[in-house]
Amino acid sequence: MRTIITYGTFDLLHVGHVNLLKRAKTMGDYLIVGLSTDYFNTLKHKQSFFSYSDRKIILESIRYVDKVIPEKTWKQKKEDILQYQVDTFVIGDDWKGKFDELCSFCEVIYLPRTDGISSTIIKENLRDDS
Structure with a gap:
């Protein structure tokens, strides 16, 4: 069995x-999603519209996702990879080069x-409409 892991905030879920x-x-x-907790988002100077528990429920309802785990720190990725015997770490290319030495x-x-979609874009558009 090949295990894949990815991480993110997954706020304002979009295509x-x-x-x-x-x-x-x-x-x-098997796809594991490390979901940033509200506290971790605060440390990253990010604020989600939806709470961790709501974002977790949403992610768990997606058929591609097998397990959602809380992401609490930057350093936990390496520990998760070992604990869950991960074969492949996947992340968006805006992080290119940041995790090359992870494992x-x-x-x-x-x-x-x-192209053309992100939570940041959605939030900006919502602000512009108000």
Whole structure:
């Protein structure tokens, strides 16, 4: 069984998120999503519209996702890869090069983002409409 892991905030879920999850799932048999907790988002100077628990429920309802785990720190990725015996670490290409040295025994893949959509764009458009 090939295990894939990805991480993110997944706030204001949109087609770009679904595309990332779908492509990640095609790379293996079991997809784990590390979901940034509200506290971790605060440390990253980010604020989600939806709470961690709501974002977790939403992600768990997506057919490509097999397991959702809380992401609490930057350093936890390496521990998760070992604990869950991950074969492939997948993340958006806006992080290209940041995780190349993450794991000596797993593959790191940077997937291209879906053009024209992001949570930041959605939030900006919502502000413009008000």
